[in-house]
Amino acid sequence: VPVIHFLLVYDLDRRELVSQDAFDDAAEAAAAYAELEKRHRLDRGYEIVLVGADSIETIKKTHGQYFGEREPVNPYLVRASAS
Amino acid sequence: MPTILYKLARFPNMNLTTMQDIAGCRVILPDQTAVFRMLRRIQQNSWDVRETYDYVTNPKGDGYRAVHVVVQRDRRLVEIQLRTTWQHEWARTVESLDLIHGHGLKEGGGPEVLRRLLERSAYAVEATSQGERMSEDFDREFQKLRAQAEPFLRRT
Numbered sequence: 001v002p003v004i005h006f007l008l009v010y011d012l013d014r015r016e017l018v019s020q021d022a023f024d025d026a027a028e029a030a031a032a033y034a035e036l037e038k039r040h041r042l043d044r045g046y047e048i049v050l051v052g053a054d055s056i057e058t059i060k061k062t063h064g065q066y067f068g069e070r071e072p073v074n075p076y077l078v079r080a081s082a083s
Numbered sequence: 084m085p086t087i088l089y090k091l092a093r094f095p096n097m098n099l100t101t102m103q104d105i106a107g108c109r110v111i112l113p114d115q116t117a118v119f120r121m122l123r124r125i126q127q128n129s130w131d132v133r134e135t136y137d138y139v140t141n142p143k144g145d146g147y148r149a150v151h152v153v154v155q156r157d158r159r160l161v162e163i164q165l166r167t168t169w170q171h172e173w174a175r176t177v178e179s180l181d182l183i184h185g186h187g188l189k190e191g192g193g194p195e196v197l198r199r200l201l202e203r204s205a206y207a208v209e210a211t212s213q214g215e216r217m218s219e220d221f222d223r224e225f226q227k228l229r230a231q232a233e234p235f236l237r238r239t
Binding site: 012046071072074077079080 | 208229232233
């Protein structure tokens with residue numbers, strides 16, 4: 001099964017995915033990823049993730065947190081609070 | 084359901100010169116039994132195991148829990164991180180806090196009270212995920228720490 005590379009940008013403040021791109025070519029994906037990391041190097045609050053899988057459906061299962069899946073609840077987990 | 088995750092660290096405190104030329108992969112498993120079962124499978128495989136770090140029996144000072152195994156494959160070192168779902172969830176909270184505030188918690192930085200809170204958090208998440216209930220004393224102390232650390236948790 002060919003691997004598709006997904007480049008995701010997640011806004012930790014707004015808690016939502018702000019961009020999602022797919023690449024067939026690993027080198028192209030890695031270059032786009034490096035470029036984004038460079039652009040956001042000094043920003044806080046963005047999570048940039050490059051992840052490969054057979055389809056976006058797989059990523060939605062393994063990385064559900066980027067797709068609006070509710071965060072697991074444990075009263076002792078420490079999360080950032082709203083300002 | 085295999086996925087490959089490529090991730091560069093964006094933390095300014097990261098010291099690149101101390102990083103080994105090492106590949107990494109992470110396995111998230113439902114519970115501790117599954118983690119140790121996987122560890123045994125790795126050790127019993129004909130893989131060349133170089134190091135095993137059991138941060139479950141001996142958690143790191145900041146509360147981090149996981150089992151790390153360094154194996155050599157194709158003349159390359161590969162670090163395999165084994166975590167339970169909850170250990171992973173805790174580690175993710177530390178990562179998000181670092182991304183938001185840039186405390187450098189993962190590298191040992193950040194305010195002492197926040198580090199202490201996260202250590203207690205890891206302890207309690209571990210215990211409750213195994214069905215234990217925390218004592219009232221623990222809860223009181225935890226709430227106190229949380230209140231003290233509050234200014235460092237606020238999104239700005």
